[in-house]
Amino acid sequence: MSELPPSDPVAQPAIPVATLVPETAAPAQAPMLLEARDVHKSYWLGDKEIHVLRGATFGVRKGEMASLVGPSGVGKSTFLHVIGTLDPPTQGQVLFEGQDTGAMPEETLSRFRNRQIGFVFQFHHLLPEFTALENAAMPALIQRLPVAEAHKRAKEVLELVGLGHRMDHRPGELSGGEQQRVALARALILKPKLLLADEPTGNLDEATSEGIHQLLVQLNQQLGIAALVVTHNPRLAERMPRRLRLADGLVVDG
Amino acid sequence: MKKPFRTAALLLALVLYAIAFASQLVLRRFLSVHGLLSADEVLIVSFVAQTLVMFVTGFAVTFVARSSGWRELGAASLLMVGVAFAALKKIEPPSFSPDHYLARTDELVVWALLVGLAGFLLALWGGSFALIIGASESVELKSGYEAGIARTHLRLDRSMLLRLAWIGLSIPGTFFGVGIVFDRFSNGHQVPLWSLPASALSFLAFLALLGDWIRSRVREARLKPGQKRKRPATQVMTFISIAGVAVGVWALTVVLAVMSGFELDLKKKILGTTAHAMLQRFTGDMTEWRTIAPKIRAVPGVVGASPFVFGEVMISHRDALTGSEIKGIEPSTVGQVSELPKQVIAGEVAWIDDPSQIPRLPAKPHAALSSDLQDQDPDQYLEDTYERRKRHPEEDTASKIDDDALFKIPGICIGKEMSHALRVWVGDVVSVITPLGDMGPTGPVPRGKNFRVACILYSGMYEYDMKFAYIGIPEAQSFFRTKDAITGFELKYDDVDAARGLGHRVLDALGNFPYRMRDWTDLNRNLFSALKLEKVAMGIILTFIVLVACFNILSTLIMLVLEKTKEISILKSMGARDASVMKIFVFEGMTIGFIGTAMGILMGLASCSFVERFGLKLDADVYYISSLPVIVEPGQFAVVALISLCLAYLATLYPAIKAAQLSPVDGLRED
Structure with missing residues (x-):
């Protein structure tokens, strides 16, 4: 495996490393976006080491949409955190467009998370003291865009998720579905290349979940954003073009 | 990710630490040789320079190390401890213990460790x-x-800031308003016209604030249990932290203002009686004084010079006796160097030179006497001296001397306390005795001479009013048998605080040796250094209040961090x-610190000017001061604010x- 020098992932052109990855059922041979190679992750609970991931290997291509299912407590969230660079792997590599994220220093990693990845969590995780507009604009502000520009983009993206009329409400004044849409808008404002969603409909009712999923599919088709959606709902998972399963610390197709 | 130890950062730290020490030493040497600064100021300037360089050290090392750099700085500081020890060993500084002249080895070890620790902490601070x-x-x-x-x-938000400003301004404003109204209608003092509507306005603002608060409480009480908005614990703690800082800053500013007030009061009284500086010869008396007087007066910055003859005597009147320091002065020039003519409460200073002017009948005290004496009991004093002499003129020797002889007795000016102790008034005859008398058949015999009291002085300093007496130069010269020589010159400068530098200038104009100069800080060194020590000690002790308040900020922020994980x-x-x-969190802590400091400064200013304006009565017999003196020194307030903000910043880290x-x-x- 060739070590790539740590550098700005934004400035670097994508280097296809598709050949290094086992063939998947991806419909098109688009360049590889994110790759996990032999990723291990373990936690210490007192004196006991718990191995959550034991050499998970997998890849997502540009514009690809996949679901990840697995029983509770198998480590789906941990897996998402590791490939989303929120948590470093104990062993193994996470490559984004061919670059090793483990070799990136803190600031580069932050900028990378800011621009390339959008997260949606099970619990919306919005900042409670800010309005929907301010919440959605936050990543743009972190990128140091001017406030006016950030708010303009936040409005656009909130309208995209159908919340144009709820912009000045705080999370507490929004319904669960609306909160999750704001979270989605926040994840999308900087047009990331990859969307990582951790049970985005985990605590929503059937109809609302359906709406969110349709929105996800629609956004994937419209904007070409690759998405990995962790879900509990087998019906929703079935509808994704590609289905992954996490079992025994490994990721398997099917 | 673990950051590697960077040798480059260590080397940089060492170089910068060396520069810090070098800058301190060089500045100290340079300033004490060339500048007009006092020893304390030189010390402060050089150590501030060293501190700044250490600050920059941390800043720079953090950049090179690309992390907090505490390991590199720590290693450099440890090395510095060794170097400092070696350097101190070489310099041999004086010991702090009274048993030793030079510092012992264990003292040096403590010194070196402190130097290392201070350097480390300062650098970490800069690095932050x-x-x-x-x-x-x-x-x-x-x-x-x-x-x-x-x-x-x-x-x-804006409304909260507005409300804080409102609280900060309307409460002291209301206090003031009450004070002003009380002053106007109860004491009948004149007050500026604008102050009445202003105080009414601030009172209204205060009422509005109170009303607003009551309304919000009522509104909240009317809400159903589920409707009530819960206030997060951190918000309550934020307010407590702000209040803590405010109270600390308030206490610090007020105490320092009072101490400055005392200091200034003392300085005023001392400089009213004694001159800014004294020019003397190293040995013997000054015979050439008539030739050097114009030279002294020609030096720029010198506004007055008056010759004097000094001696220690005893003064007696009937069976009362007191020791005294007597000064021969030139009544025509003494007003240039001290406030003596203004301190007169009965008689005239000029009568020293012209004793025939001193009336036989007791001269009336000056009209301003009762206000001059502030709150001391002037009636009792006058009863014991002036009134008594009016009723019993026969108690004084003057009544037994005929006019011709009486009007030839030279004049003397004495302090108010001395006149009270001797029970004398203007016109009375006292005898001045010096122990340095002639040789008689049985050994030395004290020599005495009669003087008539020409004036009574009140300086406000008990010691001065009890000890000092003034006669004319010719009488002093003949009494002490110094021929035409004088003891020295008293000088007054245009800037009291530049006394040291101007003293050097005068000495240079006279060609230095054999002349020497002692300025008022030298002459009253004990007093002022005691005051300064007291002020520094109080400052440090009260800074601890602010420090404790900053621990409040610390715990509030920790709570906030936990809440916002x-x-x-x-x-x-x-x-x-x-x-x-x-x-984010430094901003939060600094905001708390800033608001608290601002409110504390505001409260300090308000209470100081309140005390300044309306006074706080003191027992004048005990303190010799009628009301608590306060001085608002802007620089002092700024230093307090700076200290408080620095501590708040440290608490956020x-x-x-x-x-x-x-x-x-x-x-x-x-x-």
Whole structure:
């Protein structure tokens, strides 16, 4: 495996490393976006080491949409955190467009998370003291865009998720579905290349979940954003073009 | 990610530490040789310079180390301890213990360790600034959203700020208003016209504030239990922290203002009686004084010079006797160097030179006497002296001397306390005795001479009023048998605080040796150094209040960090840098510190000017001062504010660094 020098992932052109990855059922041979190679992750609970991931290997291509299912407590969230660079792997590599994220220093990693990845969590995780507009604009502000520009983009993206009329409400004044849409808008404002969603409909009712999923599919088709959606709902998972399963610390197709 | 130890950073730290010490030593040497600064000022300037360089050391090392750099700085500081010990051993500084002249080895070890520790802490402090602006990778001075988040955490919107300003202004304003109204209608003092509507306005503002508060409480009480908005614990703690800082700053400013007031009062009284400086010869008396007087007066900055003859005597009247320091003065020039002519409460200073003017009948006290004596009991004093002499003129020797002889007796001016102790009044005859008399058949015989009291002086300093007496120069010269020589010159400068430098200038004009100069700080060294020590000690003790208040900030911020762990994780997952998270919490702590400091300064200013304006009565017999003196020194207030803000900043560092070090998943996993 060739070590790539740590550098700005934004400035670097994508280097296809598709050949290094086992063939998947991806419909098109688009360049590889994110790759996990032999990723291990373990936690210490007192004196006991718990191995959550034991050499998970997998890849997502540009514009690809996949679901990840697995029983509770198998480590789906941990897996998402590791490939989303929120948590470093104990062993193994996470490559984004061919670059090793483990070799990136803190600031580069932050900028990378800011621009390339959008997260949606099970619990919306919005900042409670800010309005929907301010919440959605936050990543743009972190990128140091001017406030006016950030708010303009936040409005656009909130309208995209159908919340144009709820912009000045705080999370507490929004319904669960609306909160999750704001979270989605926040994840999308900087047009990331990859969307990582951790049970985005985990605590929503059937109809609302359906709406969110349709929105996800629609956004994937419209904007070409690759998405990995962790879900509990087998019906929703079935509808994704590609289905992954996490079992025994490994990721398997099917 | 673990950062490597960087040797380059260590080397840089060593070089900069060396520069810090060198700058201190060079500045100290240079300033004490060339400048007009006093020894204390030289010490302060040089140590501030050293501190600044150490600050910069931390800043620079943090950039080179690309992390907090504490290991590199620590290693450099340890090396510095060794170097400092070796250097101190070479310099051989004086010991702090009274048993030794030079410092012992164990003292030097403590010294060197303290130097190392101080350098380390200062550098870490400087480094924290570098960390905040992003020294670990690329510098980022922008902080728009961080400030926004900090404001939201503290709930500091415009209405809250407005309300704080309102509280800060209307409460002291109301106090003032009450004081002014009381002054006008109860004491009948004149007050400026605008102050009445202004105080009414601030009173109304205060009422409005109270009303607003009551209304909000009522509204809240009417809400159903579920409707009530719960106030987060951190918000309550924020207010407590602000109040803590405010109270600390308030106490510090008020106490320092009072101590400055005492100091100034003392300085005023001392400089009213004694001159700014005294020019003498190293040995013997000055015979050439008539030729050097114009030279002294020609030096720029010197506004007056008056010759004097000094001696110690005893003064007696009937069976009362007191020791005294007597000064022969030139009544025509003494007004240039001291306030003597203004201190007269009965008689005239000029009568010293012309004793025939001193009336036989007791001269009336000056009209301003009762206000001059402030709150001491002037009636009792006059009863014992003036009134008594009017009723019993026969008690004094003057009544037994005929006019011709009486009007030839030279005049003397004495202090008010002395006149009270001797029970004499203007016109009475006292005898002055010096122990340095002639040789008689049985050994030395004291020599005495009669003087008539020409004037009574009141300086406000008990010691001066009890001890000092003044006669004319010719009488003094003949009494002490110094022929035409004088003891020296008293000088007055246009700037009291430049006394040292101007003294050098005068000495240079006279060709230095055999002349020597002692200025008022030298002459009253014990007094002023005791005052200064007291002020420094009080300052340090009261700074501890502010320090404790800053621990409040610390715990509030820790609570906030714990409360916002999830939020920090979310921000990090959205790409917020560590430095940004640090900025958020430093902003929050600094906001608390700033608001608290501002309110404390405001309260301090208000209470100082309140005391200044309306006074706080003291027992004048005990303190010799009728009301508590306060001086608002802007510089002093600024230093207090600076100290408080620095402490607040230091208090933010630990929580801010802890928050920055949180991993993005720490807060996400908790659900």
